[in-house]
Amino acid sequence: MREAWSGAADCMRCALRNTVLFAGLTEEDFARIHDPIDQFALHPGTTLYHAQDSGEFMFTIRSGALKLVQYLSDGTQRIVRIVRSTDVLGLEALLQEPYHHDAVALQPTEVCRFPAKLVGELSRENPGLYRELMSRWQQALSEADAWLTELSTGAARQRVARLLLRLVRDRESSACQLFSREDMGAMLGITTETTSRTIAEFKRQSLLVETRPNLFLLDIPNLRRIAEGEVR
């Protein structure tokens, strides 16, 4: 059993309704999609879907985070994206394609699931949804490009610094939680050990201060300098 079913989704009261995929729908359209929506709670480590699974459903993330993982033929894994609250998952299902990644929860995560086919139908009549879908695709693409340029280029110290900065972007405080060293390594294309060493060094230099278990405050200005490669 891979997830806890939490009943039909309560979309009308969903705090996210206006920020997520279906923001532009009329009440009428919305009624049509509401019924088939189910809501799930995922424990960390739970797989929402596997690469190659037939892509019947799309998902929105209500809370938490998932990693999208691809595997090389030699078995090494690479995390190609992180999806978070308000993000949409499984766009490829709109094209009747199987999923392209494993999607695995990194934290306690709540998702809403709905049939891709339905979204496809609605989008054909609803210009707002149509545009929103394109925008989501473009967002994913920009994100992928940023991972290439920022997280897969330069020395390990720089990559780790850029990942940390990315984790606190668009946030009020500079506090953030870290992922496991293994996951961070898989995001950056470096080994678990190198990641651990780098994080440990950042801690010693007070670029990272642990205020509570796995809650870190960042020294943003100095991490920026490292990210740019200005310091050793």
Place this chain on the structure above:
Amino acid sequence: MREAWSGAADCMRCALRNTVLFAGLTEEDFARIHDPIDQFALHPGTTLYHAQDSGEFMFTIRSGALKLVQYLSDGTQRIVRIVRSTDVLGLEALLQEPYHHDAVALQPTEVCRFPAKLVGELSRENPGLYRELMSRWQQALSEADAWLTELSTGAARQRVARLLLRLVRDRESSACQLFSREDMGAMLGITTETTSRTIAEFKRQSLLVETRPNLFLLDIPNLRRIAEGEVR
């Protein structure tokens, strides 16, 4: 002057018409888009557009190849994608966003240019075009993911081998042209020198045989073994 204008495009006779973006359009729709289409020839090294330029136009590639380049704040460049014949360029313009990359010709290249706005309008009435656009977005995304897992992961030897194999995929022969060492390095996230050393070594091992200036035959099976990391 950045490009040679070759006159209004002769779309009706374009060999690509049925394989590219507008394959599904009716004659009527097509008439509407034909007029604003211009065709350009680009010399190698020519920039088609710059990142941040206002994205008024989209492009299809008739022949040749372009690189999409992003820059880090420290000035290092990373090539995030290669677009080739039948590919579409500038999807972000559909969302009224500025371009996200520099687009630079790698070879003599012919492109067709058309207003993004027009495509947006047509796609709202034309389900075929609508679907085609989604499919193009997904294609770009898959490509980006593949660059992360295949071309930005593992040792330099493996990356170079995977890039070479990628260059001859879906081709009748195992012959291909190589890009400059600098460009290959920017695709793989390694230095020009490391790229050069690796290519030179492959040549010495006859994994690459130069039959004509810059035309190479690949030893696919052995390059595959290197790509998988099975050999030193």
Place this chain on the structure above:
DNA sequence: CGCGGTATTGAATACTTTCAACAATAGTGG
């Protein structure tokens, strides 16, 4: 033929990985 740019090579250095050991931590069952 010579010039300018690209490719190749060398040598020293810096960095990352590997493999192994040990420490810290969280989860489990008594």
Place this chain on the structure above:
DNA sequence: CCACTATTGTTGAAAGTATTCAATACCGCG
């Protein structure tokens, strides 16, 4: 609630790779 165990994180040392910077070779073009 505590002790135990399994997992995750940290560290060390050696080996393997990649980068840097500099020199030289090669190529295409005028």
